[in-house]
Amino acid sequence: MYKFYFTAVLTFLFTLSLNTSLSADDSLKPDLIDIPGWQGEPAQAMTMEMNGINMITATRSYEKADNSFDAAILITTQQMGMMSFQQMSMSEGGISINSTQMDGFKVVHSHDANENSGNFMVLLGETTSNSALFSMSYEGLSDKESLAIAKIYDWKAMQAAAEKLMK
Numbered sequence: 001m002y003k004f005y006f007t008a009v010l011t012f013l014f015t016l017s018l019n020t021s022l023s024a025d026d027s028l029k030p031d032l033i034d035i036p037g038w039q040g041e042p043a044q045a046m047t048m049e050m051n052g053i054n055m056i057t058a059t060r061s062y063e064k065a066d067n068s069f070d071a072a073i074l075i076t077t078q079q080m081g082m083m084s085f086q087q088m089s090m091s092e093g094g095i096s097i098n099s100t101q102m103d104g105f106k107v108v109h110s111h112d113a114n115e116n117s118g119n120f121m122v123l124l125g126e127t128t129s130n131s132a133l134f135s136m137s138y139e140g141l142s143d144k145e146s147l148a149i150a151k152i153y154d155w156k157a158m159q160a161a162a163e164k165l166m167k
Helices: 002-015 143-150 155-166
Strands: 044-050 053-064 067-076 088-092 095-102 105-112 117-126 131-139
Touching (some): 067 155, 117 143, 131 143
Antiparallel strands (some): 117 131
């Protein structure tokens, strides 16, 4: 189920377009740190351009027993803050979606308690033509466990690295 959320975010980003150029390097990879107790694959960086949309991504996958999560930093030539990060809270049938301010960042957390899976999206920053997000999709974790892991990452360092690439 968590891969659905991750795929949905990437698909959504690809369907929107603006014409601002982004250039990539490996500067986002160091922010996808080792997480104590988890086996992490090496971080990967990629630049994509499709139908006028440019995207820089850094991703890393982690596993521990039957649990897993994928962390990603995304910079895209599309503003995401106004539409996706409006204040909301809903819950039905074990599935919840909440958006809120956390540590000075806009955060959307969706969680399926029936499958212990979900996704965090943190708006790292925006310019007039770009947005930067941290996304963490997970499987086999409670909402509290996933929040604890998401907060291990240094969102402010991610924000600083993303701002350099959005200039």
